[in-house]
Amino acid sequence: MTSRSLGMLALAALAGGALFVGGAMRGGDALAIEAGSQDGWASRTVWACDQRKAVVVEGVRPDERMKPEKAQQVADLLMDLMRYCNEEITATIGVDQVITVYANGRVYEDYVPGQSLPIMAASFGEPTPRETRIWDAELAKVVAEGDRLFHSDEIGSNGVACAMCHPNASNTHPETYPKFQTQLKKVALLRDMVNWCILNPLEGTALAADDPKLEALEAYILSQRAGTPLQAGKH
Ligand code: HEC
Numbered sequence: 447m448t449s450r451s452l453g454m455l456a457l458a459a460l461a462g463g464a465l466f467v468g469g470a471m472r473g474g475d476a477l478a479i480e481a482g483s484q485d486g487w488a489s490r491t492v493w494a495c496d497q498r499k500a501v502v503v504e505g506v507r508p509d510e511r512m513k514p515e516k517a518q519q520v521a522d523l524l525m526d527l528m529r530y531c532n533e534e535i536t537a538t539i540g541v542d543q544v545i546t547v548y549a550n551g552r553v554y555e556d557y558v559p560g561q562s563l564p565i566m567a568a569s570f571g572e573p574t575p576r577e578t579r580i581w582d583a584e585l586a587k588v589v590a591e592g593d594r595l596f597h598s599d600e601i602g603s604n605g606v607a608c609a610m611c612h613p614n615a616s617n618t619h620p621e622t623y624p625k626f627q628t629q630l631k632k633v634a635l636l637r638d639m640v641n642w643c644i645l646n647p648l649e650g651t652a653l654a655a656d657d658p659k660l661e662a663l664e665a666y667i668l669s670q671r672a673g674t675p676l677q678a679g680k681h
Contacts, residue, residue, distance in 0.1 A: 488504070488505065488506060488507040488508070488510075489502050489503060489504045489505070489506065489508070489538075490502075490503050490506040490507065490508050490510060490512070491503075491508075492520050492524065494524040494525075494527070494528060496528070496531075498532070498533065498534045498535070499524050499527045499528060499533075499534075499535050499536075499537075500535075500536045500537075501520050501523050501524055501527075501536075501537050501538070501539060502536065502537070502538040502539070503516065503520055503538075503539050504538060504539060504540050504541050505540075505541035519539065520539070522559060523537055523539070523545065523559055526559040526560060527547070530549070530563070530565045530566070533549055533550065533565055534549075535547060535548065535549040535565075536548045536549075537557065544556060545557040545558070545559070547563065549563060549565055550565060585665070585669075588661065588662050588665045589662075589665050589666050589669045591658075591659075591662040591666075592662035592663045592664070592665045592666025592667070592669075593666050595608075595659055595662055595663055595666075596608045596609050596612075596615065596663060596666055596667075597609040599648075601644055601648060601650050601653075601659060601663075602644065602647075602648025602649055602650040603648070603649045603650055604648065604649045606647050606648050606649075607648075608643065608648070608663075611647065614670060615666065615667045615670035615671070618636075618639075618667045618670075618671075619671075619680075620636045620664075620667050620668050620671050621671055621674045621675065621676050621677055621680075622677055622678065622679065622680040622681070623635055623636040623639070623678065624678055624679070625678065625679045625680065625681065626679075627639060627642075629642060630642060636664055636667065636668075637653075637655060637660055637664060640653075640660065640663050640664065640667070641653060641660070
């Protein structure tokens with residue numbers, strides 16, 4: 447199978463919503479994969495954070511860690527393709543290093559990163575007014591919940607609330623984290639100090655890092671300090 451036909455397979459698999467992994471092939475193909483990492487039959491797919499761009503690296507098994515130079519090449523290619531913000535794009539890096547790009551049902555062979563493709567390059571960071579309204583409203587909800595918890599006695603057990611000592615989140619200094627905290631005897635994140643205060647003055651139970659209550663408290667504290675420059679480690 448040529449690198450191009452393998453790429454087409456990858457594209458077909460992606461178009462069907464499936465993740466293409468070399469190991470999914472059957473029969474003689476599976477034997478070829480076991481033959482070694484230099485085998486062009488194997489491939490590993492790496493997705494960009496937007497889940498719309500994928501690079502299929504041929505000659506690397508699905509469970510194989512890539513060498514630093516290869517991993518950097520994949521990262522660079524994904525970032526290069528991120529110029530086409532909203533598009534779903536797949537690229538393959540063949541064992542022969544030839545890059546093929548599949549976008550909008552078209553195939554661009556011998557692609558060189560940086561080269562421009564006849565695809566509209568979407569601009570980053572320009573959400574529509576509707577998106578902005580939705581995101582702002584979602585954030586406002588979380589901040590409002592944090593505000594409520596900060597002023598409530600429900601996260602502790604003794605009737606004390608955060609706001610009794612920190613009105614309007616004063617003296618919480620979120621911008622100084624991470625920093626070494628002597629009480630904790632370690633470098634602490636804001637959430638560690640929030641939990642410390644939940645345990646100590648409030649006599650409550652520490653919250654897990656992904657607890658929506660902890661996220662809301664952090665969102666409220668940080669929103670009160672919007673515009674303050676970050677100063678990690680400041681005492
Ligand atoms: C009884 C008063 C009191 C209550 C109630 C209280 N704190 Fe504190 N909090 C303090 C004091 C005093 C410090 C300073 C400790 C230090 O920096 O060594 C502090 C420190 C902090 C810090 C770190 C500030 C910094 O400068 O780094 C954060 C964040 C914080 N509190 C959040 C909270 C939260 C969230 C709550 C509610 C869960 C809360 N506190 C409840 C008294 C209180």
